[in-house]
Amino acid sequence: MTTSSEAEVVPLPPGTILRGKWNGNNYRLEKLVGLGANGQVYLATSNGYYKCALKLGLEAAELQGEANILAALDSSEKKRRPFLLDVDDALFNGREVPFYCMRYISGVPVNAYVQEHGSQWIGVIGYRLLERLSQLHEAGWVFGDIKSDNVLVGDYGKVELVDYGGMSAIGRSVRQFTEIYDRGYWSAGSRAADSAYDWFSVGMLWIHAVDSKRLMHLTKTLLPQNRHPSELMKLVRSHPRLKPLERWMEKAFSGQFADTKDAARQWRETFQQSPANKPAAGQVPMWMASLFAATVVLSLTVAAVWIFQ
Numbered sequence: 001m002t003t004s005s006e007a008e009v010v011p012l013p014p015g016t017i018l019r020g021k022w023n024g025n026n027y028r029l030e031k032l033v034g035l036g037a038n039g040q041v042y043l044a045t046s047n048g049y050y051k052c053a054l055k056l057g058l059e060a061a062e063l064q065g066e067a068n069i070l071a072a073l074d075s076s077e078k079k080r081r082p083f084l085l086d087v088d089d090a091l092f093n094g095r096e097v098p099f100y101c102m103r104y105i106s107g108v109p110v111n112a113y114v115q116e117h118g119s120q121w122i123g124v125i126g127y128r129l130l131e132r133l134s135q136l137h138e139a140g141w142v143f144g145d146i147k148s149d150n151v152l153v154g155d156y157g158k159v160e161l162v163d164y165g166g167m168s169a170i171g172r173s174v175r176q177f178t179e180i181y182d183r184g185y186w187s188a189g190s191r192a193a194d195s196a197y198d199w200f201s202v203g204m205l206w207i208h209a210v211d212s213k214r215l216m217h218l219t220k221t222l223l224p225q226n227r228h229p230s231e232l233m234k235l236v237r238s239h240p241r242l243k244p245l246e247r248w249m250e251k252a253f254s255g256q257f258a259d260t261k262d263a264a265r266q267w268r269e270t271f272q273q274s275p276a277n278k279p280a281a282g283q284v285p286m287w288m289a290s291l292f293a294a295t296v297v298l299s300l301t302v303a304a305v306w307i308f309q
């Protein structure tokens with residue numbers, strides 16, 4: 001990959017073929033799946049047969065930094081399938097475009113998943129997210145940019161993170177973050193990369209997923225000097241879906257878990273103790289129950305396995 005700064009990269013049409021200059025792999029771009037501050041992500045077919053996510057950068061040095069982090073993450077988590085698959089430059093319309101390729105994650109952002117499948121999934125998804133974060137933290141990384149778009153949920157509430165390139169080594173400054181999920185924005189602590197930074201963003205993720213209108217209203221109307229976790233806790237206490245999470249949220253916003261395993265354990269206990277947070281099959285109207293019977297049975301099964309395992 002080159003390290004010179006590149007000019008703007010315009011979105012490329014489906015069917016575009018990119019050939020890696022150094023490693024010689026061919027990629028057919030199938031569709032644009034993400035547009036971020038640091039580049040464009042495409043679903044691509046590699047060498048005619050396997051699917052991957054290809055990220056084209058606007059800024060070669062930034063993209064190289066992300067690829068380095070993905071490579072370091074793969075070597076610190078050797079037991080799982082590698083995430084980074086290729087790093088190269090492609091010649092396109094006479095100019096060099098830097099890119100890297102990673103495992104393609106199918107799934108939808110957590111907000112969309114909860115909207116479509118119901119908030120009874122929060123327990124399962126939240127627990128799996130905390131388990132994944134616990135692995136990262138134990139390996140010495142802080143994810144940093146936890147937000148709905150970076151937490152993809154697949155079938156049966158399977159959780160995968162994307163945008164590992166924005167991660168930071170524990171003890172450094174957080175490299176990438178999104179304002180409303182950021183501990184610093186809410187005057188709840190520094191932007192130093194520690195596990196508690198991610199706990200804070202996880203708390204924000206659930207307020208955003210369940211009560212986004214009031215959260216957006218709050219961010220628009222609060223004066224910067226009044227941004228404080230106590231304002232967030234007012235939202236939590238006054239929302240029926242968030243209220244049962246009150247104690248967990250308080251700890252997440254003030255960094256009071258022993259570690260991320262403890263945060264996951266307490267998350268699970270919260271859902272075991274609170275009937276309001278368990279799937280409410282009995283409250284489903286008859287017409288809806290029959291219409292969605294298959295979905296309800298499926299979600300109950302997964303939630304039951306999760307709660308009682």
Ligand SMILES: Nc1ncnc2c1ncn2[C@@H]1O[C@H](COP(=O)(O)OP(=O)(O)OP(=O)(O)O)[C@@H](O)[C@H]1O
Pocket residue numbers: 033034035036037038039040041053055102103104105106145149150162163165166176
């Ligand atoms: N491996 C992947 N598999 C599937 N989709 C992905 C993958 N990586 C990224 N995406 C999608 O592309 C979007 C943008 O990617 P990414 O977050 O890496 O870019 P970014 O420039 O860092 O974005 P942002 O400004 O949002 O942080 C993601 O939110 C996600 O929807």
